Amino acid sequence: xxxxxxxxxxxxxxxxxxxxxxxxxxxxxxxxxxxxxxxxxxxxxxxxxxxxxxxxxxxxxxxxxxxxxxxxxxxxxxxxxxxxxxxxxxxxxxxxxxxxxxxxxxxxxxxxxxxxxxxxxxxxxxxxxxxxxxxxxxxxxxxxxxxxxxxxxxxxxxxxxxxxxxxxxxxxxxxxxxxxxxxxxxxxxxxxxxxxxxxxxxxxxxxxxxxxxxxxxxxx
Amino acid sequence: xxxxxxxxxxxxxxxxxxxxxxxxxxxxxxxxxxxxxxxxxxxxxxxxxxxxxxxxxxxxxxxxxxxxxxxxxxxxxxxxxxxxxxxxxxxxxxxxxxxxxxxxxxxxxxxxxxxxxxxxxxxxxxxxxxxxxxxxxxxxxxxxxxxxxxxxxxxxxxxxxxxxxxxxxxxxxxxxxxxxxxxxxxxxxxxxxxxxxxxxxxxxxxxxxxxxxxxxxxxxxxxxxxx
Numbered sequence: 001x002x003x004x005x006x007x008x009x010x011x012x013x014x015x016x017x018x019x020x021x022x023x024x025x026x027x028x029x030x031x032x033x034x035x036x037x038x039x040x041x042x043x044x045x046x047x048x049x050x051x052x053x054x055x056x057x058x059x060x061x062x063x064x065x066x067x068x069x070x071x072x073x074x075x076x077x078x079x080x081x082x083x084x085x086x087x088x089x090x091x092x093x094x095x096x097x098x099x100x101x102x103x104x105x106x107x108x109x110x111x112x113x114x115x116x117x118x119x120x121x122x123x124x125x126x127x128x129x130x131x132x133x134x135x136x137x138x139x140x141x142x143x144x145x146x147x148x149x150x151x152x153x154x155x156x157x158x159x160x161x162x163x164x165x166x167x168x169x170x171x172x173x174x175x176x177x178x179x180x181x182x183x184x185x186x187x188x189x190x191x192x193x194x195x196x197x198x199x200x201x202x203x204x205x206x207x208x209x210x211x212x213x214x215x216x217x218x219x220x
Numbered sequence: 221x222x223x224x225x226x227x228x229x230x231x232x233x234x235x236x237x238x239x240x241x242x243x244x245x246x247x248x249x250x251x252x253x254x255x256x257x258x259x260x261x262x263x264x265x266x267x268x269x270x271x272x273x274x275x276x277x278x279x280x281x282x283x284x285x286x287x288x289x290x291x292x293x294x295x296x297x298x299x300x301x302x303x304x305x306x307x308x309x310x311x312x313x314x315x316x317x318x319x320x321x322x323x324x325x326x327x328x329x330x331x332x333x334x335x336x337x338x339x340x341x342x343x344x345x346x347x348x349x350x351x352x353x354x355x356x357x358x359x360x361x362x363x364x365x366x367x368x369x370x371x372x373x374x375x376x377x378x379x380x381x382x383x384x385x386x387x388x389x390x391x392x393x394x395x396x397x398x399x400x401x402x403x404x405x406x407x408x409x410x411x412x413x414x415x416x417x418x419x420x421x422x423x424x425x426x427x428x429x430x431x432x433x434x435x436x437x438x439x440x441x442x443x444x445x446x447x
Contacts, residue, residue, distance in 0.1 A: 006371070006373065006430075007229070007370065007371035007373075007430045010229060010230040010306070010370075010371075011229060011230075011307070011308075011370035011371040011430045011431055012430075013370070013371070013373075013430040013431075027413075028412055028413030028414075029384075029412075029413035029414060029432075029435055031384055031402065031414055031417075032383070032384050032387040032428060032429075032430065032431075032432065033375060033381065033382060033383040033384065033387060033428050034381075034382050035380075035381060035382070036379070036380030036381050036382045036419055037380065038382075039403075039404055040402050040403040040404065040408065040409075040412065040414065041403055041404060041408050041412075042403060042407075042408040042409070042410075042411040042412030042413075061413060062411075063411045063412050063413065064412070065403070065412040065413075065414065078373075078428070078430075080370075080430055080431055080432070082431075082432070082435035082436055082438060082439040083431075083435075083436055083439050083440075084306060084369075084370060084431055084436070102439075145439075208439060208440055208443060209443055211440065211443075212440060212443030212444055215444060216443075216444060216445045219444065219445060
């Protein structure tokens with residue numbers, strides 16, 4: 001399997017070239033174009049109950065699509081997230097990575113998608129009660145609205161709510177006010193997420209809720 | 221006429237430089253800026269072919285009802301075109317090749333020597349797809365400007381290729397197409413969220429947009445206030 005991320009950073013999309021017999025799994029509605037003789041089958045996202053859990057708890061689709069190359073030569077499928085923005089690939093080798101709801105785009109068959117309790121603090125941060133974990137062996141593609149910033153945290157780091165995209169599982173998340181009560185509310189920062197530990201986090205440079213907050217007063 | 225596309229791919233704009241007396245036709249609302257002496261004429265269809273039917277067709281295709289014709293009278297001048305959604309633009313030179321079918325909404329502008337036909341599409345096929353699968357057929361010679369939501373990538377079809385309906389920008393008329401299911405079964409196509417797709421058959425080029433405006437709307441919509 002060969003894959004490239006094109007159109008980055010503003011309009012990233014993924015070209016996956018599948019060799020005969022290979023499969024790639026993608027979230028619902030991620031396919032933009034594909035060879036007509038690839039087989040596409042919708043399956044529950046990790047079994048029936050797993051799919052339900054991911055759909056209702058993890059903010060992911062109930063079904064995922066399996067694209068399989070049953071021909072005798074290479075075939076391409078192009079995959080994209082719903083929003084403009086950047087996309088990244090991570091290669092898992094037995095390790096785990098945590099994704100915020102909606103960030104998952106696609107993965108190879110050796111990757112397990114799971115849902116874990118993220119705590120009420122995560123929900124306060126508008127990031128959902130549960131977090132999506134990816135683990136196992138293989139590649140995962142995830143994306144965000146805006147650019148993606150990678151940050152190695154050692155100690156404490158603070159991220160504005162709704163800008164956190166992904167993080168390593170050992171990182172501890174806490175929700176708190178950005179400053180004092182007045183500066184937090186008047187300064188427009190509100191709640192922030194305090195991240196503690198040693199490891200990698202991924203931040204998106206824009207957020208859909210930020211766009212919506214800007215648009216809403218202008219709609220009538 | 222000289223066309224220069226700037227600020228690609230995120231915030232594309234097309235700067236069209238016209239010689240004295242030259243005209244460019246554009247989708248209503250596409251003009252961002254222009255020379256002060258530019259003369260603008262608004263019609264419901266291609267110039268000199270305006271008709272009530274033409275206007276109705278454009279209404280049906282989801283394009284705004286009007287075309288603006290910018291003529292640089294009394295000397296050279298320029299017009300700059302932009303679009304509502306962020307994304308790329310492409311200049312396409314019509315020539316001896318096949319006609320170009322452009323998805324309604326992706327058309328920005330064209331030279332007067334390019335003919336526009338809104339009546340090409342069979343309605344049954346179009347309505348069934350549930351998306352704005354209406355087309356403008358462009359023939360003749362000269363430049364055409366097309367826009368996309370996101371990046372534009374071409375696919376050289378030789379045989380069959382599937383494109384999600386929300387991702388088609390334009391294609392050469394040498395290709396046939398059918399609206400069909402993406403998966404092996406209808407059930408799979410709908411459960412998997414892909415729904416209807418377009419299968420292109422034959423030989424020719426289809427230009428795709430990397431992103432789907434409908435999907436972006438679905439992502440953003442729940443956060444917007446209802447009215």
